[in-house]
Each structure stands twice: as C-alpha cells, then as structure tokens.
Amino acid sequence: MDLSTLTITEARRALDAKAYSALELTNAYLDAIAEKDGELHAYLEVWADSAREEAKAADAMIAAGKSQSLTGIPLAIKDNLLVEGRVASSASKILENYVASYDATVIAKLKAQGAVFLGRTNMDEFAMGSSTENSAYGPTKNPHDLSRVPGGSSGGSAAAVAAGLALGALGSDTGGSIRQPASHCGLVGLKPTYGAVSRFGLMPMGSSLDQIGPLAKTIADAQILFDAIRGHDLNDSTSSPENFYPQNPFKRVIGVPRAFISKGVDEDVLARFNATLDILKNAGYEIRDVDMPNLPYALPVYYIICPAEVSTNLARYDGIRYGLSVPADTIGEVYTKTRGAGFGPEVRRRTLIGTFVLSSGYADAYYRKARSVRELIRADFARAFEGVDAVAMPTAPGSAFRIGEKASDPLAMYLEDIFSVTANLAGVPAISVPGGTVERDGKKLPVGFQLIAPHGGEETLFTIGKDVEAR
C-alpha cells in the first residue's frame, strides 16, 4: 500500500476485502511516523500500543461482519480534543501534564465505529495562530517544503494527513484553523455549520465561533469523517437537531464577492482561484458577482469577538482544578503566577486584548459594536444565498509562508484569516478544496479554493467540491 495516496475510501474497500488487516495498516502508519515525524513534528505524542490494540479490535469487528465506515481507519487527533486517560495539552505548558477525564463526543463516536487513534497532533497553543509556530513544543513543518509552515492552528493534523502519517484527522476551526492548513498542505478541510458537530470535550477558544471538523485527502473522505462525528448532543446546548435548517433546491449558481477578494491576495493565488472558477463554469455552473459590502469588517470584528471570548474562556486555567499550579502565598498570586508561567505570548496577547474590549468604558465601542457588525456580515451572507448555492473565495491570501516570516508581526499573521473568519462569524459551513499550486523558490505549493454554503449546506459543499476535484 502507498500511504501517500491511500484514501479512507480505498482502505475501507481493502480492509473489508481482507487485502490487509487493520493491524497491518496501523503498523504501516506507525512505521511511517517513526521514519518521518522526527523531521515534520506533526505529532506531540504517538499512541502506538493502544493503536495496535484498537486495530486488533477493529479486525475482530471486520471478521464478524460488523465493519462500519471508519472501522480500523488510523486517524490523528488535534491536541485540544479530550481522549479519556490521555494527555490533552492544547500545545500549552499550562496543560503539559493534564490527563483527560472523559471522551469528547466526537471521540466517543469514532470509538464506537472502531477507528484507530494514532496520536495527538501539534497545534498553535489553544488554537490561537495560523502557522503552528505558537505551539509550546516547537513548530510543525509543511510536508511540501520543510522550511515553511503547514498553516494553523490545526497544522499538526494537516501535516500528518498530507505526509501520509494518518489517513484522516480531526481539527477545530474558530477562524480558519481547519481550512487554512488544508489550503497550505493540499488537503480538503471542512468547517461544519455552527451546531452541526458537538463541541463537548473540545477545549473552548471562541465559543460563538468554534467547530470541530475533518481534514482529509478527498471530499469523499471528509464526508465520511463528517458523517461519523456530526449530530445533536445533549451535552452541547449549541448543537442542532437533525434537519434544523431547511435547504433550498440546488441551482448550480456560485457567487463571488469580487470587490472583497480583489485586494491583498497574491496575484498567482488569485489566478488559481479564477482558474478553478473556470472549471466550474465548464461544468455547467453560473458564476455571478455578489455584493457583500460588510465583508471588509469581518477580520476586525473577529479580532474583537475572538479575544473577548478567549479572555473569558481561558479564565478556567487558574491552577485550581487541573493543569499547572504555581505555589504562592495568596490565591490571587496562585492565579497570576500560574497563568504567567503557563501561557505563551499569543495567548497572553489575546487575553489582554479581550480584557480590554470587554472592560468598562470600552465594551460599547468595541465588543458590543462588533456584535452588531457581525449581524451585518450574517445578513450579507443571507442576502447572497437568496440567489446562489455557495459563495467562493480563496481560502487564504497566499500560500504557505516561511517559518519565522510572520512570527514577530501579530497583525501580518491575523491577515492570514481574512477570508476564512467570514464563515465562522456567520455560523455557516465552509470547505477548502485543493485549487492548484503556485511556485515559490522553485517549489510547487498548494493553494485552497474555499466554498461557503448556507446553514446546514454541507451537502452543497461536497457536491460542488467534487466538481472541483474532478478537474
């Protein structure tokens, strides 16, 4: 088997046909990790022993004719998802030795299918970042060019799948953290509709924005993973019941917010985007300009709402109930010293920005105003979707950048998210599919083509995505 091209769909066929066993498949991945991950650093921890046991259990399920779509499929899990009995650190020093007390709902669902968990993957600390350089445990490298970042924050998950060190992976996406690394690593990455997947057991960052989703080599694989993890969950009051959003009939019309994407995008990235639109045009789609005048506000709105939610959500890491605890004379000093020692630079920056925009005297001008402008962005999408099935944009304004290139300039890093945050703010589903390559320093680097659909429109994304894939 060639792990660099193997898909979940093909592995499923081969496992069920007994061409190889789940244990053989898992061992092949563990060997590949041992060989390549020293250089890539996609994994923070590899769970070789339990993975082999899970593979043996999967083989028993397959032998008994009880195989499901992910039985025996080796997967990688982002380090902010809880797997009972395993360390879950969110790539932070503050949770370096934290052992999860329960399974996240998505993990319980994958376990029920007999999936194999290869290990936990590197990420930007608490999912804050777009390059995986904010990990407290060192950066992950891009398999297409080891001098470049894989994107982030789910960069470890993306690098693992792209390098053939996992068949698929779970990530989380608050402002692009699944789609942007998918774009930079040449993968399919899906951010589902807000509420489509339970966040129970996901370490929260921006609770009005966070979603868990898959990274995979193909649309079909992403679809299999999404179908396995989706669904209403009483443990997450923001998860939606089945068929919560009525769907419009499919019109084969795609909207492009030309005014918004005409600025700040690398010329050849925009050219690849236009070439992908041409493919869709040839496949019978109508491509139409859509007027979405409030999209330029999306990134500023995001960098108010996200830090505000970060500053409140991360208040739980205070050295009392779990994680790092720095001894001190008073309880106040236990908090400040623990957080001071445990949080890295970007987490501290966002915590302080969030504290500022929520503070008395500034909350009206920043946080409350941002919430109102967020409604304008939502309305822009709602108006666009009256006439089109999906809105298309580049996933990110460029291709993978060099390690260290943006590390000292927080605003330059934030601009990576300019196109992806729009979907999180509106709560709508979005997918990044491979949209060709651009050349940088003699190397071909992948760029993503992003499609955004109305609430509950994941099937629309898969349908159009498959037409892009068929190029």
Next chain:
Amino acid sequence: MSDKVDIVALAKLARLDVSDAEVAKLEKEIPEILKFVEAIQKADISDVSETKSLRNVMRADENPIESGKYTKKLLDAAPAREGDRVAVKQVISRKK
C-alpha cells in the same frame, strides 16, 4: 481612541503575570491591533437587531447523575486536594 493602553492594569484584571520587558513590547503591539479593529466604527448599525438569530436552550433539571460517579476522575486532575475536596489557598481573609 486607544493610543495609550495601560497594560499593567489590564494584566491585573486578567490575573496574568507579565514581565516588564513584555509590558514594553505589548504597549506597542496592542494599540496597533486595536487601531486595526477600530475600522468597525465606520459601520452603520442603526438597523441592526441581534435578537432574531439567538435563542436560549435549556435542559430539564431531572435524572441527576449518581452522586460520586465522577468524583475520583475529576479530583485526580486537581493540583492539590484534601480528601474529596480540591484544596485552595484561603479566599476570604479577616481584616487585621
């Protein structure tokens, strides 16, 4: 509106130990970021109503979990404990 940001006061509010060197760095970075996000001030929000997209989701207060079922698992994660309790420094102190 955010040319001067009191980082030390913010750090105190956020219960975060910040070194002097980091304060100096953040005094430059945070106003720059705030200046960027202040672009939203130009947006006209006179017609915006937030209520229609939000609703409360409540759970019935019934079928409680058997007492003690998760006690050990959760306490095992605590940095300090006394018996079945999480141990913390004194929270309220008598004025001297």
